[in-house]
Amino acid sequence: MAANSSLRDRFERGLAAPICLTWELTYACNLACTHCLSSSGRRDPRELTTAEALGLIDEISAMQIFYINMGGGEPMIRSDFFHIIEHAVERHVGVKFSTNGTRIDPAAARRLASMDYLDIQVSIDGADATTSDAIRGSGTYDQARRAMDNLRDANFGQFKISVVMTRESIEQLDEFEKLAQGYGAELRLTRLRPSGRGVDVWDQLHPTLQQNRDLYKWLINRPNVLTGDSFFHLSALGDPLEGLNLCGAGRVVCLIDPVGNVYACPFVIHDEFLAGSIRDGGFGKVWTESELFRSLREPGNPGACGSCGSYDACRGGCMAAKFFTGLEMTDPDPECVFGHGETALAAKRVSIRPTPSPDHSRRTPVALTTR
Amino acid sequence: MESTTFDVAAPWQLSPDVSIRDEIFGALAYHHITRRLVFLKSRTLVDVVRDLHNHASAQDAITSNVAEAERDSYARALSALVNAEVVCGR
Numbered sequence: 493m494a495a496n497s498s499l500r501d502r503f504e505r506g507l508a509a510p511i512c513l514t515w516e517l518t519y520a521c522n523l524a525c526t527h528c529l530s531s532s533g534r535r536d537p538r539e540l541t542t543a544e545a546l547g548l549i550d551e552i553s554a555m556q557i558f559y560i561n562m563g564g565g566e567p568m569i570r571s572d573f574f575h576i577i578e579h580a581v582e583r584h585v586g587v588k589f590s591t592n593g594t595r596i597d598p599a600a601a602r603r604l605a606s607m608d609y610l611d612i613q614v615s616i617d618g619a620d621a622t623t624s625d626a627i628r629g630s631g632t633y634d635q636a637r638r639a640m641d642n643l644r645d646a647n648f649g650q651f652k653i654s655v656v657m658t659r660e661s662i663e664q665l666d667e668f669e670k671l672a673q674g675y676g677a678e679l680r681l682t683r684l685r686p687s688g689r690g691v692d693v694w695d696q697l698h699p700t701l702q703q704n705r706d707l708y709k710w711l712i713n714r715p716n717v718l719t720g721d722s723f724f725h726l727s728a729l730g731d732p733l734e735g736l737n738l739c740g741a742g743r744v745v746c747l748i749d750p751v752g753n754v755y756a757c758p759f760v761i762h763d764e765f766l767a768g769s770i771r772d773g774g775f776g777k778v779w780t781e782s783e784l785f786r787s788l789r790e791p792g793n794p795g796a797c798g799s800c801g802s803y804d805a806c807r808g809g810c811m812a813a814k815f816f817t818g819l820e821m822t823d824p825d826p827e828c829v830f831g832h833g834e835t836a837l838a839a840k841r842v843s844i845r846p847t848p849s850p851d852h853s854r855r856t857p858v859a860l861t862t863r
Numbered sequence: 864m865e866s867t868t869f870d871v872a873a874p875w876q877l878s879p880d881v882s883i884r885d886e887i888f889g890a891l892a893y894h895h896i897t898r899r900l901v902f903l904k905s906r907t908l909v910d911v912v913r914d915l916h917n918h919a920s921a922q923d924a925i926t927s928n929v930a931e932a933e934r935d936s937y938a939r940a941l942s943a944l945v946n947a948e949v950v951c952g953r
Binding site: 499502507508511556558559586588608609611 | 882884885886887888891893895898900902904
């Protein structure tokens with residue numbers, strides 16, 4: 493739903509608890525996607541123990557956080573994965589998890605289908621193996637499709653197919669829609685961010701201005717396609733897209749990483765946006781007391797965007813997209829629909845792009861190939 | 864899904880599939896089955912919704928929580944919450 497402006501102002505000053513809490517369960521991953529926003533690959537030896545994970549769920553339940561978005565890495569790699577999600581569901585905390593699908597064999601699909609309050613997002617990055625595997629690695633598209641087949645055959649119900657919009661995948665919107673319809677699944681499209689290893693492929697893969705305009709037109713006619721409020725920077729093109737249309741970082745969303753560090757949002761795993769650790773007095777303490785979160789809840793400075801008539805629609809865009817492309821927080825979004833971001837980037841005499849702080853990549857991520 | 868018609872004279876309740884969390888502006892409601900988030904934009908509306916099951920009709924719950932001049936708008940708000948499946952019959 494599109495929130496009215498007074499409600500949006502209220503959200504920008506922060507809530508008693510997040511609406512949407514993302515928890516990356518592990519940095520371990522059996523894939524090595526080129527655009528991985530958490531630079532995942534190898535497990536971190538300091539990752540939360542099972543007891544800590546269950547304790548965190550109890551606190552989340554006490555704070556009345558309605559559901560958790562779980563990701564990674566590949567969350568199903570954790571040997572206590574089912575224990576963790578079953579504990580959450582027993583505590584009335586809904587779980588939505590993102591997976592590459594490689595661990596959803598027929599038995600796992602049946603076990604998942606037997607649970608309530610569970611939602612699954614299977615990731616692909618193209619509507620065919622050639623396009624998707626170029627990002628995610630050889631054979632991964634077929635594996636994801638097998639996971640979808642298994643979920644369908646186990647009568648899981650409506651799952652989600654999740655796609656990051658790249659310069660290649662954005663040309664396949666209608667094919668994604670057909671694929672989702674074929675499974676009775678929901679389609680979820682999200683924005684490519686220059687976060688994690690995404691910074692290495694951003695220049696080559698982020699959509700062009702024209703592609704973003706076409707995406708906006710496609711989405712505005714399809715309110716049932718989910719976006720996780722990903723494309724609010726495109727709302728400057730006209731009517732607002734579905735969602736809150738604001739940057740929720742530290743206000744209505746945040747991220748807990750596999751070692752218990754709390755960051756402002758899933759796309760800023762970097763020391764600059766580290767709010768604290770759940771190991772230091774619990775999650776609630778970080779949410780309410782973090783200096784970083786308090787400052788994010790102050791009224792924003794529109795900066796260079798203040799003189800643009802569309803600031804109220806796009807709010808200057810995505811903090812992570814600016815930060816990792818070397819822009820200032822007061823600069824326009826690098827994908828500003830009026831091209832102001834490209835101008836700002838071109839004006840930087842020296843562009844210094846921050847690198848993600850924790851990097852758990854294995855040594856050889858997928859070599860990016862383009863058709 | 865078949866939508867239920869709101870009758871202000873009938874008995875209603877907060878859906879057992881919905882969790883409500885108080886916020887300064889009112890409350891957030893989350894429906895665990897439809898996975899929809901709904902904003903309740905006043906504290907009084909939250910009070911009415913939580914009190915529904917104690918009354919023989921929605922009208923009674925409104926009367927005991929809302930000033931006379933505002934009662935019609937609360938009946939409309941409840942009707943919207945029935946459509947969103949936050950409030951259901953009992």
